[in-house]
Amino acid sequence: MSRRSSVMTLAVLGLLHESPMHGYELRKRLNSMLGSFRAFSYGTLYPCLKELLANGWIAESSTATADAALPHPLSGKRGRIVYQLTAEGKEHFQALLGEVGPTAWEDEQFDVRFAFFGRTDAETRLRILEGRRSRLQERLDGVRQSMARTWERLDSYTLELQRHGLESVEREVRWLDTLIEDERLGRSDGSASTRGRPSAGHDDN
Amino acid sequence: MSRRSSVMTLAVLGLLHESPMHGYELRKRLNSMLGSFRAFSYGTLYPCLKELLANGWIAESSTATADAALPHPLSGKRGRIVYQLTAEGKEHFQALLGEVGPTAWEDEQFDVRFAFFGRTDAETRLRILEGRRSRLQERLDGVRQSMARTWERLDSYTLELQRHGLESVEREVRWLDTLIEDERLGRSDGSASTRGRPSAGHDDN
DNA sequence: TTCGTCATGTAATGGGTTACATGATTAC
DNA sequence: GTAATCATGTAACCCATTACATGACGAA
Numbered sequence: 001m002s003r004r005s006s007v008m009t010l011a012v013l014g015l016l017h018e019s020p021m022h023g024y025e026l027r028k029r030l031n032s033m034l035g036s037f038r039a040f041s042y043g044t045l046y047p048c049l050k051e052l053l054a055n056g057w058i059a060e061s062s063t064a065t066a067d068a069a070l071p072h073p074l075s076g077k078r079g080r081i082v083y084q085l086t087a088e089g090k091e092h093f094q095a096l097l098g099e100v101g102p103t104a105w106e107d108e109q110f111d112v113r114f115a116f117f118g119r120t121d122a123e124t125r126l127r128i129l130e131g132r133r134s135r136l137q138e139r140l141d142g143v144r145q146s147m148a149r150t151w152e153r154l155d156s157y158t159l160e161l162q163r164h165g166l167e168s169v170e171r172e173v174r175w176l177d178t179l180i181e182d183e184r185l186g187r188s189d190g191s192a193s194t195r196g197r198p199s200a201g202h203d204d205n
Numbered sequence: 206m207s208r209r210s211s212v213m214t215l216a217v218l219g220l221l222h223e224s225p226m227h228g229y230e231l232r233k234r235l236n237s238m239l240g241s242f243r244a245f246s247y248g249t250l251y252p253c254l255k256e257l258l259a260n261g262w263i264a265e266s267s268t269a270t271a272d273a274a275l276p277h278p279l280s281g282k283r284g285r286i287v288y289q290l291t292a293e294g295k296e297h298f299q300a301l302l303g304e305v306g307p308t309a310w311e312d313e314q315f316d317v318r319f320a321f322f323g324r325t326d327a328e329t330r331l332r333i334l335e336g337r338r339s340r341l342q343e344r345l346d347g348v349r350q351s352m353a354r355t356w357e358r359l360d361s362y363t364l365e366l367q368r369h370g371l372e373s374v375e376r377e378v379r380w381l382d383t384l385i386e387d388e389r390l391g392r393s394d395g396s397a398s399t400r401g402r403p404s405a406g407h408d409d410n
Numbered sequence: 411t412t413c414g415t416c417a418t419g420t421a422a423t424g425g426g427t428t429a430c431a432t433g434a435t436t437a438c
Numbered sequence: 439g440t441a442a443t444c445a446t447g448t449a450a451c452c453c454a455t456t457a458c459a460t461g462a463c464g465a466a
Contacts, residue, residue, distance in 0.1 A: 004424090004425080005425060005426080007425095008425090008426095022445075023446065023447090024446075025445095032348075032351040033363060034366075035351075035352075035367050035371065036344055036345075036348050036370040036371065036373070036374050037370060040426085040427095041427055041428080042445090042446075042447070042448095043427060043428075043429095043447090044427080046447055046448085047447090050447095079433080079434055079435085079444085079445060080444085080445065080446090081446080108425095111366060114366050115362060115363050116362075118360040118361070118362050118363070139241055140241075143237075143240045143241050146237040150237065155323040157319060157320060157321075157322040157323050158238060158320050158323070160384075161240065161316060161319050161320055162240050165240040165241040165242060168241070168373070168376075169241050171376070175369055179365075209452085209453080210452085210453060228417075228418065229416060229417050229418080230416095230417095245454080245455095246454070246455055246456080247417090247418075247419070247420095248420080248421095248455060248456075248457090249453075249454055249455075251418065251419055252419090255419095284416085284417060284461080284462055284463085285416085285418090286418075313453095
């Protein structure tokens, strides 16, 4: 139970929950899931898989199970090692998702936890969102104080950096506010609180 | 020249450039300078100071030099070790600020580099800003592509995370745009491009 | 006199990357 | 046949944190 990288563990279990996969694909899905935030390397992934295997949370499976026929018929070629979640794995994953407490809303974990909110119960979701909100609020207070003390002797660039940082956090707080409100009203779908279009095709420059 | 943590090195040299300081204070100023972004611990600071000392970039000085009378008259009490920049240190710092290239606009360094733009020449400033902008643009393209490929099979939470991440990066790009424009027009002060108030005293909740 | 904060440090550990080594398969 | 990408792994290193050890000083 050496707890090698809790975020990686969580993410892998969560992804394998959807469907069996091999390492290479796992990593791609991992990095695209966390979008602009993070990018793991193989040096992190494979040792982690090794450990999950040793813990009996995942198992090597021969090839793609049932449902989706692969684009190319490379069914039993070897080379690729497909992993799937075991019963203990599923159990452990749910246990992890149930855990609340600081780690869940700190920077390192929050995004992963959020990504799996679909499998997290409503109460836990709300507690994590609120935990993060007050965490950010603390941070805001700290920065505002230190800024109030020192803004006079800061050059314009440092000041601008400060300002932009502050604004970023304020923005995330507002984001959390809408999410919390949505949770309270019991919608987990995107039916409210005018948010921007998730369209993927416009830009200047 | 073992190059222990280039950001720490840069930050420490930059701060000592303003005035001599002891470690404890250095760390506070460091963390408040980088505001909401980072927080270094002593385990990082002191070994770094040790190395800077060994490289002859900083030197231990007896006590506060000339200018500011300290709040409490604890002038020569011992315990505190005040560091100051040497001539070689100043030279090395300027050399570091002159370096352009990927590291300067990656996430780990950009904020520190930006914080010292006041001592960076105009051309370098512009190149770093543009470097970062195109870096972020790449990231945007990547996320947009992977989103276009997979948005249909994503649950609402993952999608919302994706959307928020995307919006954050878009926002930083716009920020960089105003900064670049300002640089091109030759203002380093805050005289243009309607940006929000840096006031420190308002909030809901 | 005890508690909080200032102040300096170190050893163990953690979480991750880089660079490397290896080889199969696909596309040209 | 050769280049690109898929695919799996490991060892060496890097940057930073945590936890600990130590002690001085000021305020209650």
